[in-house]
Amino acid sequence: MSFPWANQYQPKHPVMKWVDDRLPLPRFVYNAVGAGYPVPRNLNYFWNFGVLAGAALAIQIVTGIVLAMHYAANAGVAFNSVEHIMRDVNAGWFIRYAHMNGASMFFIVVYLHIFRGLYYGSYKAPREMVWLLGVVIFLLMMATAFMGYVLPWGQMSFWGAQVITGFFSAIPGVGEPMRQWLLGGFAPDNAALNRFFSLHYLLPFVILGVVILHIWALHIPGSSNPTGIEVKDEQDTVPFHPYYTAKDGVGLGVFLMIFAVLTFFTPNLLGHADNYIQANPLSTPAHIVPEWYFWPFYAILRAFTFNFLWIDAKLWGVIAMFAAIALLFFLPWLDGSPVKSSTYRPLNKIFFWILLFDIGLLGVCGMMPAEQPWVIFSQIGAIYYFAHFLIILPIISRIERPLPMPGSITEAVLAKHADKSSATA
Amino acid sequence: MASESELKAGVEDGVRRRDFINIAAVSFAGVGAGAVVLPLINQMNPSADVLALSSTEIDISQIQTGQAIKTTWRKQPVFIRNLTSAEIDEANKVPLSDLRQPQTLAERTKPGKENWLVTLGVCTHLGCVPLGAAEGENRGDFGGYFCPCHGSHYDTAARIRKGPAPTNLVVPPYEFSSDTVVMIG
Amino acid sequence: MVRPLGFLVGLGFIAALVMAILTTPLGNEPNASKAFHKEPRKLALASDGIAPHWDIAQLQRGMQVYKEVCSACHSLKLVAFRDIQAFGYTEGQVKSFAKGFQVPSINPDTGEPATRDGLSSDYFPSPYANDVAAAAANGNAIPPDLSLITKAREGGKNYIYSLLTGYQNPPANMPKELHPGPGLHFNPYFPNLNLAMAQPLQNDQVTYADGTKATVDQMASDVTAFLVWTAEPKLVKRVQVGWAVLLYLLGFTALTFLSYRTIWANKEH
Secondary structure (H helix, E strand, O other): OOOOOOOOOOOOOHHHHHHHHHOOHHHHHHHHHOOOOEEEOOOOHHHHHHHHHHHHHHHHHHHHHHHHOOOOOOOOOHHHHHHHHHHOOOOHHHHHHHHHHHHHHHHHHHHHHHHHHHHOOOOOOOOHHHHHHHHHHHHHHHHHHHHHHHOOOEHHHHHHHHHHHHHHOOOOOOHHHHHHHHHOOOOOOHHHHHHHHHHHHHHHHHHHHHHHHHHHHHHOOOOOOOOOOOOOOHHHEEEHHHHHHHHHHHHHHHHHHHHHHHHHHOOOOOOOHHHHOEOOOOOOOOOOOOOHHHHHHHHHHHHOOOOOOOOOHHHHHHHHHHHHHHHHHHHHHHOOOOOOOHHHOHHHHHHHHHHHHHHHHHHHHHHOOOOOOHHHHHHHHHHHHHHHHHHHHHHHHHHOOOOOOOOOHHHHHHHHHHHHHHHHO | OOOHHHHHHHHHHHHHHHHHHHHHHHHHHHHHHHHHHHHHHHOOOOOHHHHHOOOEEEEOOOOOOOOEEEEEEOOEEEEEEEOOHHHHHHHHHOOHHHOOOOOOOHHHOOOOOOOEEEEEOOOOOOOOOOEOOOOOOOOOOOEEEEEOOOOEEEEOOOOEEEOOOOOOOOOOOEEEOOOOEEEEO | OHHHHHHHHHHHHHHHHHHHHHHOOOOOOOOOHHHHOOOOOOOOOOOOOOOOOOOHHHHHHHHHHHHHOHHHOOOOOOOEHHHHHHHOOOHHHHHHHHHOOEEEEEOOOOOOEEEEEOOOOOEOOOOOOOHHHHHHHOOOOOOOOOOOOOOOOOOHHHHHHHHHHOOOOOOOOOOHHHOOOOOOEEOOOOOOOEEOOOOOOOOOOOOOOOOOOOOHHHHHHHHHHHHHHHHOOOHHHHHHHHHHHHHHHHHHHHHHHHHHHHHOOOOOO
């Protein structure tokens, strides 16, 4: 589906016409990310992060395939094979550091992409499916990142695997057998390392598949925009190419610069020193921390320290951590406001920023050791997190009075420019 | 507001400038993409630890006349043969015009050490290991080596004489560190 | 349906968290050793910062300290002799340096374990055959491999340098239970304050070929510089490539931005 005024694909070259007649792939690309896709003209730079996430996925897949050519998934040699890549393989240090920091860059842009969606109400009708597929991608990313972090077989790899698979042992009855099934043993070892490697190689391609569905679902209603008003006519849109390819190009440049600074100047900034020690099943590091993108969820896990009702604290933590992500699936129905953009939702805007601060606070708590005051901060932070999505959002979407909205995207754009020119006059 | 004529001139000028900048941006991106492909290709070349295994020392004092040993260099088989004088004569008798890759035995050995024939044990056809280095193996129609995969026959100087292989068995770079030790690589 | 259910679930989590807050003590367990622990002292090296280079003389001295002092107990498994060409040794020097080491091998006649002269493709041999032997010889404390040590410790090079120079008598006001037990040595830079390694460096323990005076501080700086190199031999190259990449990306971003501006020139947005 597309808008009736969308550009039609006209093959410029007879070869392209020949191909297009037999396999309309050029037409498909043209309509998906080319001049055939009309996009609201008022997108700001926060709309870059979807394309950037795609770029990050591509970088991870390419560098990952290369690393797999040199990596050995065997508990005896895995650690040394990573160091072999760092020391002996031609440009191996570059490819390994790019993959390592590429994971962080991927999460940075995906988090910004999610926050963009939260602020501008991109999860609302008619784009619920886009949002649901996005949450699936997020979950797959977390699984992939976790298994990837195990592969270098350092101390954090090993103890991360131990702790994360330990979540499952919280489940009453089936927990322990399930953990042993996941690990293929009683502790992380060869069996676990091999299956994690296999799945770490597979899942990115599953992510790629879901990304294609995500984009497909997006193209049914078309992109949302900062006003949250749906496209009404041709004036409201510009063709994706060249307008947004150029704008995304700028974003890509900035993204790559930050990526390059991390990779070449501070490659271990986001890593952990203990992971340069080979896995030792007999000695736990003093302070186990997951990678930074898991900190908020790790803080929620540790916030539950009381056996409440008939559920013990450990299980509460595990349930809450998974619930913290799972509730995103229900977001389109928790927020009942018909207005999408927080620009016109004064109450929601305030709570959005509180939520952002809260997630930041949870992140810091997840990084710190389980000591006061971080324990109580993480408990308060977790209370707000659940309250925000499950209680505050449903209530404010009832009681809030939206600000007056412009009649169309074009009207909003012209009003903005009129403001500017009257200000300069 | 700009007058109409000014606008028109601006557009015309703008079109040219715009094309130039866009072409520049796209080609600059292309150069970058090309530069990043290089390390991705280069990573498949032998790594530093593999290249470091480039020399091997072999003790040849135990090889009797007429015998050969199989050893390895860079993870490839190497044949070291102590030629008999009959084998040397036979190799020297062959007219160069009969050879697919004309080389004398002297060219394939070190001066004063013509009885020591050092070659890779890799058939130049498709890379099988020829027979003939071990006691009692088939040495082919010309008394040197015989590759069982596709029937290449090498003579006593390990030169190709019959069969599909295009060239003689390769002589690796080597030196005599002493009378009894050969340094390959 | 979703909203009332969500409301209940939310209340459940909040109740559990409120109970957790009410039952968690606000104070922390007292940790006396924290008061005596010191943050590492800063060590400035040529390989620091945005324009790093290798101080070849220092790396050579550092390797001498490793070879003559540290290697008695600590392995350097990930470093091959060939690697030291990176700091100024010729192929021939590497060969004769390697020859000075005995590396594990097998006797070609009997198949029994044996040793042979090192080759440049060999790695620094370990002082102990395995972890059990290492633990047995060191009162159950296995001396860690040093190849990655400056990347494998919080504080990195500063920590290693501070630890090597930080041996001292315990402060007078330190409680008895924190004093080193038998076989342990006080060092305020070590996380537990007391470690199994005795002070490894003494003044003039090595004789430098270049005439540098071998103070403890000098040897500690030198060996730390060497261990920074062993942990990341590609460090200097990495930063150099980084500048080229960054310069390119600046150009790319600037050009793309200009292109973006011209494309959108007549479109209000």
